[in-house]
Amino acid sequence: MKTSQREIKRSHSILDHSPEEVVTLLKKHELRISILGLGRIGLPTAAVFAEAGARVTGIDIDEEVVRQTNAGISRLTDEPGLDLVVKKNVAEGRLSATLRPETMLHDSDFIVMCVPTPVDLAKSPDYGAIRAVSHSVGKSLTKGSIVIVESTVGPGVVEDIVGSIIESESGMKAGRDFGLASCPERSDPGSIMKNMHSVPRIVGSTDVHCGDLVAALYREGLGVEVVRVSSPKAANAVKLTENLFRDVNIALANEFALLYEKFGIDTVEVINACATKYNFMPHYPGAGVGGPCLPSNSYYLINEGIKLGNIPYLIRLAREVNDRMPDHMVELTAEALNEIGRTVSGARIAVLGIAYKPDVKDIQLSPIERIITRLREMHAVIEVYDPMFAGEEAMGLIVHKTMEDAVRGANCVIVGTAHAEFKKINLASLSRMTARKAAIVDGRGVFVPADAKKAGFAFRGVGRVALSAFRPDTRPTASTSRQA
Amino acid sequence: MKTSQREIKRSHSILDHSPEEVVTLLKKHELRISILGLGRIGLPTAAVFAEAGARVTGIDIDEEVVRQTNAGISRLTDEPGLDLVVKKNVAEGRLSATLRPETMLHDSDFIVMCVPTPVDLAKSPDYGAIRAVSHSVGKSLTKGSIVIVESTVGPGVVEDIVGSIIESESGMKAGRDFGLASCPERSDPGSIMKNMHSVPRIVGSTDVHCGDLVAALYREGLGVEVVRVSSPKAANAVKLTENLFRDVNIALANEFALLYEKFGIDTVEVINACATKYNFMPHYPGAGVGGPCLPSNSYYLINEGIKLGNIPYLIRLAREVNDRMPDHMVELTAEALNEIGRTVSGARIAVLGIAYKPDVKDIQLSPIERIITRLREMHAVIEVYDPMFAGEEAMGLIVHKTMEDAVRGANCVIVGTAHAEFKKINLASLSRMTARKAAIVDGRGVFVPADAKKAGFAFRGVGRVALSAFRPDTRPTASTSRQA
Numbered sequence: 001m002k003t004s005q006r007e008i009k010r011s012h013s014i015l016d017h018s019p020e021e022v023v024t025l026l027k028k029h030e031l032r033i034s035i036l037g038l039g040r041i042g043l044p045t046a047a048v049f050a051e052a053g054a055r056v057t058g059i060d061i062d063e064e065v066v067r068q069t070n071a072g073i074s075r076l077t078d079e080p081g082l083d084l085v086v087k088k089n090v091a092e093g094r095l096s097a098t099l100r101p102e103t104m105l106h107d108s109d110f111i112v113m114c115v116p117t118p119v120d121l122a123k124s125p126d127y128g129a130i131r132a133v134s135h136s137v138g139k140s141l142t143k144g145s146i147v148i149v150e151s152t153v154g155p156g157v158v159e160d161i162v163g164s165i166i167e168s169e170s171g172m173k174a175g176r177d178f179g180l181a182s183c184p185e186r187s188d189p190g191s192i193m194k195n196m197h198s199v200p201r202i203v204g205s206t207d208v209h210c211g212d213l214v215a216a217l218y219r220e221g222l223g224v225e226v227v228r229v230s231s232p233k234a235a236n237a238v239k240l241t242e243n244l245f246r247d248v249n250i251a252l253a254n255e256f257a258l259l260y261e262k263f264g265i266d267t268v269e270v271i272n273a274c275a276t277k278y279n280f281m282p283h284y285p286g287a288g289v290g291g292p293c294l295p296s297n298s299y300y301l302i303n304e305g306i307k308l309g310n311i312p313y314l315i316r317l318a319r320e321v322n323d324r325m326p327d328h329m330v331e332l333t334a335e336a337l338n339e340i341g342r343t344v345s346g347a348r349i350a351v352l353g354i355a356y357k358p359d360v361k362d363i364q365l366s367p368i369e370r371i372i373t374r375l376r377e378m379h380a381v382i383e384v385y386d387p388m389f390a391g392e393e394a395m396g397l398i399v400h401k402t403m404e405d406a407v408r409g410a411n412c413v414i415v416g417t418a419h420a421e422f423k424k425i426n427l428a429s430l431s432r433m434t435a436r437k438a439a440i441v442d443g444r445g446v447f448v449p450a451d452a453k454k455a456g457f458a459f460r461g462v463g464r465v466a467l468s469a470f471r472p473d474t475r476p477t478a479s480t481s482r483q484a
Numbered sequence: 485m486k487t488s489q490r491e492i493k494r495s496h497s498i499l500d501h502s503p504e505e506v507v508t509l510l511k512k513h514e515l516r517i518s519i520l521g522l523g524r525i526g527l528p529t530a531a532v533f534a535e536a537g538a539r540v541t542g543i544d545i546d547e548e549v550v551r552q553t554n555a556g557i558s559r560l561t562d563e564p565g566l567d568l569v570v571k572k573n574v575a576e577g578r579l580s581a582t583l584r585p586e587t588m589l590h591d592s593d594f595i596v597m598c599v600p601t602p603v604d605l606a607k608s609p610d611y612g613a614i615r616a617v618s619h620s621v622g623k624s625l626t627k628g629s630i631v632i633v634e635s636t637v638g639p640g641v642v643e644d645i646v647g648s649i650i651e652s653e654s655g656m657k658a659g660r661d662f663g664l665a666s667c668p669e670r671s672d673p674g675s676i677m678k679n680m681h682s683v684p685r686i687v688g689s690t691d692v693h694c695g696d697l698v699a700a701l702y703r704e705g706l707g708v709e710v711v712r713v714s715s716p717k718a719a720n721a722v723k724l725t726e727n728l729f730r731d732v733n734i735a736l737a738n739e740f741a742l743l744y745e746k747f748g749i750d751t752v753e754v755i756n757a758c759a760t761k762y763n764f765m766p767h768y769p770g771a772g773v774g775g776p777c778l779p780s781n782s783y784y785l786i787n788e789g790i791k792l793g794n795i796p797y798l799i800r801l802a803r804e805v806n807d808r809m810p811d812h813m814v815e816l817t818a819e820a821l822n823e824i825g826r827t828v829s830g831a832r833i834a835v836l837g838i839a840y841k842p843d844v845k846d847i848q849l850s851p852i853e854r855i856i857t858r859l860r861e862m863h864a865v866i867e868v869y870d871p872m873f874a875g876e877e878a879m880g881l882i883v884h885k886t887m888e889d890a891v892r893g894a895n896c897v898i899v900g901t902a903h904a905e906f907k908k909i910n911l912a913s914l915s916r917m918t919a920r921k922a923a924i925v926d927g928r929g930v931f932v933p934a935d936a937k938k939a940g941f942a943f944r945g946v947g948r949v950a951l952s953a954f955r956p957d958t959r960p961t962a963s964t965s966r967q968a
Contacts, residue, residue, distance in 0.1 A: 155747045186761060200760040227757045230750065234757075237749050241740055242758040245733075245765075248798075252732050255798045256725055259785065262792045263639045265721050266714065273711045273718075274726040276684040277670060281729075281765040301743065308746045314732075314739045314801055321798055 013144020014109035015179055015209065019216035025109075026053045026220055029094065033057070034108040036133045038065050038097060040292070040362075041150060041185045042114030043074060044082055044192045050089035052221040057104040058097040069097035078361040078388065081193040101133075105140035110217060112148045113137075113162070114185070119296040125154060125303050127161060134162045138169025146179035146210055149232070152239050152293065154300035158182045158232035163206070179210030182232035183218060184239035189291065190360040200225035204235030243297045244315055249283040250294075251318035254325055257285030257463025267463030268445050285463040287416055287443025288325040288367020290356030295323075295365045325462065326370035329443050332460040333375065333412060336439035339458040339468050342411055345379040348435070350410040352403065353417025353444070354386045354394055361388035368416035369395050371443075383410065387421050407433045418444035427455035437470070497628020498593035499663055499693065503700035509593075510537045510704055513578065517541070518592040520617045522549050522581060524776070524846075525634060525669045526598030527558060528566055528676045534573035536705040541588040542581040553581035562845040562872065565677040585617075589624035594701060596632045597621075597646070598669070603780040609638060609787050611645060618646045622653025630663035630694055633716070636723050636777065638784035642666045642716035647690070663694030666716035667702060668723035673775065674844040684709035688719030727781045728799055733767040734778075735802035738809055741769030741947025751947030752929050769947040771900055771927025772809040772851020774840025779807075779849045809946070810854035813927050816944040817859065817896060820923035823942040823952050826895055829863040832919070834894040836887065837901025837928070838870045838878055845872040852900035853879050855927075867894065871905050891917045902928035911939035921954070 008021050010030065017025070025031040031054045035046040038060040050056040060066050068075055072090035074083045089095035098104060105111060115129035130151060137147060147166060149158045158181075163174045174180040182204045187195035201218045203226055205211035215226040229235050253271065260267045267285055275282040289295060298312075298319045305312050337347050356366040363369065372382050372395055382397065385406035389399040400406040403421070407413060413434060415422055423446055431438065440452050442461035452459035453467040460466055492505050494514065501509070509515040515538045519530040522544040534540040544550050552559055556574035558567045573579035582588060589595060599613035614635060621631060631650060633642045642665075647658045658664040666688045671679035685702045687710055689695035699710040713719050737755065744751045751769055759766040773779060782796075782803045789796050821831050840850040847853065856866055856879055866881065869890035873883040884890040887905070891897060897918060899906060907930055915922065924936050926945035936943040937951040944950055 155744075155749060199762065202757050202760075225760070227760055229753055229757055233747060234749050234754060237740075237744060237747070237754045238757040241754050242761050242764045245736065245758070246763065248732070248736050249729075251798055252729065255796050256721075256728075259789050259792075259794055259796055260639075260721060262794050263717060263721070263788070265639060265718050269713055270718060270721045270725050273686050273713055273722040274729070276686075276709070276711055277726050278683065279730065279765075280726045281763075304747070305743050308743075310743055310746050312739050312743055314735055314798070314805055317798055317801055 011144070012142065014146055014213060015144045017213070019212045022213050022216045023220045026217070029053050029055060031055065031110070032108050033110045033112060034059060034101070034104050036101070036111065036113045036137070037115035037129070037151075038069055039114065039116060040076060040079075040189055040192065041187065043069065043076060043086065044079060044187075044196060045112060045114055045150065045185070046095060047074075047082060047085040047089055048193075048196055049221050050095040051085050054094065054221065056089070056095050057108075058095070059099070059101045059104060060097060061099065063099060066097040066099050069095070076192075078190055078359065079192050085193070101136045102140045105137055106142055108142075108145055110146050110148060110214075111137055111141075112150055114150045116292065117151045117153055117296070117300070118292070119299045123299045125296075125300050127153065127157060130157070130162060131165060134165035135169055138166040141166060141170045141172065141178055143172060143177050146181065146213060148181045148183050148214055150183055150185045152184055152243070152297060152300065153236055154304040155233040155237045155240070156304060157300075158236060159206070175206035175210070179205060179207070179213065180232065181205035181210055181214045182235035183214055184235055186239070186242075189362055190357065197223055200227050202227050202229055202235045202238045204229040204232045206232065240297055240301050243293055244301065246283070247289060247294045247298060247322065248315060248318040249281070250286070250289055251321040253283045253285040254321050254462070258328065260463055261466070264465050266449070266465050284445055286325065286445070287329045287371065287462060289322040290364060290366040290368075291362065292364050295319075326367045327374070328462065329371045329414065329441060330374045332462070333414060333439075333441045335466075336441050336458050336460040337412055339470055340411065340437040340439055344375060346381070347411045348381045348383065348409055349375055349412045349414060350383045350385065350406040350434075351414045351416050352385055352406070352422050353415060353419050354384060354399070355388050355417045355419070358418045359388070359420055363389075363394055371414065371416065372397070383407075386417065387419055404433055410434045410438060412439040412441060415440070415442045415444050415446050418446050422446050427451055427457070431455045431457065495628070496626065498630055498697060499628040501697070503696045506697050506700040507704045510701070513537050513539060515539065515594070516592050517594045517596060518543060518585070518588050520585070520595065520597045520621075521599035521613070521635075522546075522553055523598065523600060524560060524563075524673055524676065525671065527553065527560060527570065528563060528671070528680060529596060529598055529634065529669070530579060531558075531566060531569040531573055532677075532680055533705050534579040535569050538578065538705065540573075540579050541592075542579070543583070543585045543588060544581060545583065547583060550581040550583050553579070560676075562674055562843065563676050569677070585620045586624045589621055590626055592626075592629055594630050594632060594698075595621055595625075596634055598634045600776065601635045601637055601780070601784070602776070603783045607783045609780075609784050611637065611641065614641070614646060615649060618649035619653055622650040625650060625654045625656065625662055627656060627661050630665065630697060632665050632667050632698055634667055634669045636668055636727070636781060636784065637720055638724070638788040639717040639721045640788060641784075642720060643690070659690035659694070663689060663691070663697065664716065665689035665694055665698045666719035667698055668719055670723070670726075673846055674841065681707050684711050686711050686713055686719045686722045688713040688716045690716065724781055724785050727777055728785065730767070731773060731778045731782060731806065732799060732802040733765070734770070734773055735805040737767045737769040738805050738946070742812065744947055745950070748949050750933070750949050768929055770809065770929070771813045771855065771946060773806040774848065774850040774852075775846065776848050779803075810851045811858070812946065813855045813898065813925060814858045816946070817898060817923075817925045819950075820925050820942050820944040821896055823954055824895065824921040824923055828859060830865070831895045832865045832867065832893055833859060833896045833898060834867045834869065834890045834918075835898045835900050836869055836890070836906050837899060837903050838868060838883070839872050839901045839903070842902045843872070843904055847873075847878055855898065855900065856881070867891075870901065871903055888917055894918045894922060896923040896925060899924070899926045899928050899930050902930050906930050911935055911941070915939045915941065
């Protein structure tokens with residue numbers, strides 16, 4: 001039954017209300033939402049719900065984050081559109097942040113967990129933050145509230161860890177005394193604000209009514225389609241399945257790249273041609289896979305799988321293929337330097353791009369760090385430029401302020417990230433900056449191999465045909481090696 | 485330069501002509517094409533080029549195929565639209581077939597190889613047919629002809645096997661005395677005529693002019709876009725890359741299915757939800773992967789990779805995952821029968837669908853054969869129904885003429901193929917045909933698990949939650965097992 005704004009009798013328990021009433025309360029600025037974690041997902045989520053009309057409190061353990069947020073400042077300078085929404089909603093009093101969760105949680109209709117779920121060095125999922133906030137929530141929870149987990153977790157973690165902790169802390173029962181739902185975030189860093197308003201959300205909950213209310217909140221608050229699935233664990237499986245699809249397909253592209261380099265076939269040409277078939281989706285090879293999601297997500301599933309006696313070998317192998325791409329970059333670098341008569345030791349190498357993806361200020365698990373570490377171990381002199389970190393310190397190095405500063409006199413230029421700035425590089429100009437004999441190792445398909453050769457470089461690229469201004473063709477191809 | 489029909493001075497060598505002249509010759513019924521192999525690709529290709537105006541000779545080693553073709557009959561009854569095109573072009577004298585290639589090959593502008601390239605029992609590529617026709621072509625080739633390979637082969641096979649054999653037999657040189665190109669077929673069985681006129685073709689050739697002529701032939705003859713790549717081996721890599729993309733992604737879906745069954749999560753629900761994300765492409769789990777392409781194609785690349793010291797582990801593992809799905813079907817069958825108190829031994833099992841894909845009359849490498857073999861080894865009584873083979877003998881069994889005949893009194897119904905007829909099955913009617921206590925094992929996502937339970941069956945399906953009319957929930961899920 002549709003209820004007009006006037007008729008609502010506000011209960012302290014949001015579970016007593018209908019989906020239509022959730023929408024009305026949101027519009028009337030009477031819906032109270034707590035967001036746990038003000039990181040790359042939490043802050044935009046808080047800002048967007050506030051913009052939709054909710055009274056939002058962001059909770060974080062980082063004092064600086066809380067201070068900045070309350071000052072109306074977004075640290076995420078690489079998320080277009082976010083700064084204005086944060087500023088406006090703080091100014092209008094709908095968005096604030098705090099270090100102390102107790103009172104806010106007690107007073108919330110919806111409590112949304114947006115905390116990180118990394119893996120440790122042994123690739124074991126670290127649910128420490130999820131556990132910590134679950135304890136906080138359990139201690140302060142009011143009957144009738146709804147807890148939503150947006151963090152990416154293994155199937156069963158919401159029911160068995162989040163749910164169990166809250167139940168034992170609060171003495172309440174999920175699905176009866178409080179609502180418990182998964183609504184995994186589905187946004188890509190750098191495009192969070194755009195994705196948040198366009199990518200459908202997946203909702204799985206312990207009971208149908210709770211799911212109806214969560215669906216109403218996201219549908220109205222973000223303006224997106226909501227897809228219902230039968231449980232929180234099914235929703236978490238959706239998130240993992242779509243991210244692992246990407247990780248496995250990048251690994252497959254990398255496997256093709258390693259083969260096609262040996263065959264003397266251009267992998268990028270091949271993949272672009274494949275993309276003309278109706279049932280193919282292109283993924284490209286590269287220097288490795290980084291960021292907060294793909295390098296970790298597989299392990300949530302592997303971990304749960306092993307517990308049930310079922311190891312996902314394919315997913316695990318794909319992860320390993322991707323993890324080894326930085327080593328392949330080092331191999332290509334040594335090969336390219338060798339071609340111009342140099343060892344890695346003593347070579348001046350300019351690394352262009354350290355961020356894990358284009359045009360994002362983020363080096364979380366960036367594969368470029370491993371490339372730099374290994375080349376430094378081999379006594380290369382590394383100069384770094386990345387437009388997102390210009391003049392800052394990153395990976396233990398000072399990032400040059402301009403590309404020219406990094407590239408000047410270099411024996412080798414490595415492309416680590418396909419930032420927009422690098423796609424515009426004029427190879428003739430580049431060759432005037434580098435040493436007279438210089439190599440390019442392209443980890444991101446930014447250059448056309450023949451153009452690099454023409455501009456006077458020895459060229460190597462992941463999945464590309466080896467070309468060189470110094471030798472006609474240095475790698476045996478399938479046909480030359482077999483005809484010999 | 486565009487040449488009008490009147491101006492062409494016909495050379496015996498097609499390589500002396502321009503692309504525009506190829507088009508004109510085609511329209512004037514003066515282009516002579518030989519197609520080697522009149523199978524699922526060769527016959528439609530021959531028919532379509534004849535329909536476009538060429539004088540086409542099909543060459544096959546099977547007397548019956550040659551006889552039928554010359555009678556205007558297509559054996560491929562599951563390829564809509566093909567029969568009429570064959571009939572018409574034979575009647576109008578543009579399409580004929582022969583067992584003896586010599587004269588025809590001598591007289592051809594284009595020679596198109598459409599012979600099968602299977603793998604042997606040890607999964608080693610069998611290029612016997614490709615070698616045989618290459619010898620034939622080499623012996624009879626006229627200078628200036630163009631040889632096109634449509635068969636799916638490993639990168640380098642066109643250059644190193646086809647090219648080398650023709651060169652040594654003819655004493656001519658590829659790229660100078662005759663043209664050599666790869667233009668891999670990209671059609672799916674059951675949709676060949678549709679795909680042939682819509683899916684862009686990939687052309688890679690030994691020299692640019694030859695590629696221009698091949699591109700003109702396919703563009704005009706099939707009415708499709710042509711994508712040029714830099715070599716025959718690159719074109720072959722495109723074909724393998726797109727097919728392996730599919731094989732690996734089906735394997736990934738199967739890996740998710742095996743895990744999610746254990747978690748008590750419905751894989752089909754999960755994949756359908758994933759499909760709402762812009763960068764996801766759905767593939768579904770199932771009883772296994774069959775047909776002339778996917779079970780073999782990986783090995784062409786694995787084989788070439790190993791020769792160059794580079795094993796594509798991911799592609800190989802994916803193949804193995806898919807190859808083991810029939811065993812999983814047997815496991816599900818034993819489990820479902822167990823639930824109704826029966827052993828496999830002595831159980832009456834109705835297998836619905838033996839074709840490797842829906843609505844196609846083809847059991848090449850169908851995974852259902854392995855399921856049947858293993859269940860028979862365990863002394864099950866197997867009854868089979870498949871609408872494409874009704875009343876015929878297949879897999880050593882007589883296929884029943886109706887579904888009811890196969891299902892009557894069955895203890896278990898296995899869905900092996902998602903034929904259209906099976907998607908319409910009414911479960912209540914089905915349960916009246918089977919034994920009183922009966923199980924369903926759905927290998928193709930044809931049924932909704934809850935509906936099967938409601939109709940009184942014990943239900944198992946690849947990637948589905950185990951449900952049963954006889955027990956509430958027989959499989960431990962992640963949460964029940966961990967909470968215990």
